[in-house]
Amino acid sequence: MTGNTRFAASVHVLAYLAYKSGAQVTSAEIASSVDTNPVVIRRLLSALVNAQLVTGHKGVGGGFGLASAPANITLLDIYRAVEPQPDHGLDRFTPNHKCPVGARIETILRTAFLKAQTSMEAELACISLEDVHQQLKHVCTGKR
Amino acid sequence: MTGNTRFAASVHVLAYLAYKSGAQVTSAEIASSVDTNPVVIRRLLSALVNAQLVTGHKGVGGGFGLASAPANITLLDIYRAVEPQPDHGLDRFTPNHKCPVGARIETILRTAFLKAQTSMEAELACISLEDVHQQLKHVCTGKR
DNA sequence: GATATCGTAACAATGGTGGTTACATAATTT
DNA sequence: AAATTATGTAACCACCATTGTTACGATATC
Numbered sequence: 001m002t003g004n005t006r007f008a009a010s011v012h013v014l015a016y017l018a019y020k021s022g023a024q025v026t027s028a029e030i031a032s033s034v035d036t037n038p039v040v041i042r043r044l045l046s047a048l049v050n051a052q053l054v055t056g057h058k059g060v061g062g063g064f065g066l067a068s069a070p071a072n073i074t075l076l077d078i079y080r081a082v083e084p085q086p087d088h089g090l091d092r093f094t095p096n097h098k099c100p101v102g103a104r105i106e107t108i109l110r111t112a113f114l115k116a117q118t119s120m121e122a123e124l125a126c127i128s129l130e131d132v133h134q135q136l137k138h139v140c141t142g143k144r
Numbered sequence: 145m146t147g148n149t150r151f152a153a154s155v156h157v158l159a160y161l162a163y164k165s166g167a168q169v170t171s172a173e174i175a176s177s178v179d180t181n182p183v184v185i186r187r188l189l190s191a192l193v194n195a196q197l198v199t200g201h202k203g204v205g206g207g208f209g210l211a212s213a214p215a216n217i218t219l220l221d222i223y224r225a226v227e228p229q230p231d232h233g234l235d236r237f238t239p240n241h242k243c244p245v246g247a248r249i250e251t252i253l254r255t256a257f258l259k260a261q262t263s264m265e266a267e268l269a270c271i272s273l274e275d276v277h278q279q280l281k282h283v284c285t286g287k288r
Numbered sequence: 289g290a291t292a293t294c295g296t297a298a299c300a301a302t303g304g305t306g307g308t309t310a311c312a313t314a315a316t317t318t
Numbered sequence: 319a320a321a322t323t324a325t326g327t328a329a330c331c332a333c334c335a336t337t338g339t340t341a342c343g344a345t346a347t348c
Contacts, residue, residue, distance in 0.1 A: 039295095039296085056294070058294045059292060061292080092306090
């Protein structure tokens with residue numbers, strides 16, 4: 001186990017919206033696809049609406065839909081919408097500054113982590129929701 | 145906050161061993177530099193010994209030392225020694241397989257996460273403990 | 289006005305993380 | 319061999335993030 005399921009679930013949510021292209025989809029319907037509680041989905045959608053990846057409407061016939069074409073939404077957009085800025089534990093890592101190593105290691109680690117993070121994000125930026133949508137249609141899972 | 149402090153602390157530990165080049169260093173001394181409990185340090189060192197990055201010796205005059213030259217140890221080696229294989233929450237993410245999206249999204253996400261992870265690890269592989277050691281000596285922190 | 293739906297607070301259950309104590313094991317020194 | 323020093327690791331605790339759940343107010347449609 002590592003990390004939370006927010007990013008995975010959010011990609012699922014947006015993939016589902018792409019799959020239902022254009023329609024207004026309720027949190028209950030999405031929750032059924034993700035197999036979780038509608039409130040959990042609405043929490044994610046709240047962040048996604050905030051990031052302007054999704055639009056939501058209340059009331060009868062309401063629900064959620066993509067705010068942009070799938071080709072214009074990358075996994076990095078989704079990642080940034082629902083994940084806090086990762087720090088690899090640096091905020092809880094408080095070495096002894098009286099030690100020459102402890103005094104300087106944080107700066108060095110910060111630089112290294114930033115490089116790693118930037119590289120990972122660049123990879124996520126290369127994958128669009130449209131790519132995911134295409135794979136959804138063509139991937140043969142070989143399961144069941 | 146994101147993630148644990150094991151990787152950051154482990155890099156600190158190895159940087160400290162590089163700093164004390166060759167000497168046998170006790171877990172208590174390292175703990176003082178990291179500002180934590182010696183048992184926490186020994187837990188990390190246990191993993192690092194297992195990964196053959198460090199050697200340890202019991203008894204009077206015992207302690208720990210690097211198993212290789214700093215130039216031969218990369219941050220990726222350290223990362224892999226102390227962090228479990230990250231899955232971005234995929235093991236707890238169990239969508240409804242009766243839904244066409246839920247049935248296929250896991251495979252797609254696995255592929256995407258693997259790309260991102262591989263990219264990040266490649267970046268960590270580019271930084272050696274020797275690099276960190278050099279920075280330790282030259283970095284001007286500008287603090288205080 | 290009734291109904292459907294979102295938005296969000298509040299709370300519980302679970303599990304990971306880090307700190308601490310305790311103690312067995314092993315190596316060195318005398 | 320006995321004392322000392324240090325590792326190795328189990329056990330336990332406190333803390334916090336994550337997720338699921340209930341509840342309920344707000345809002346849009348019919």
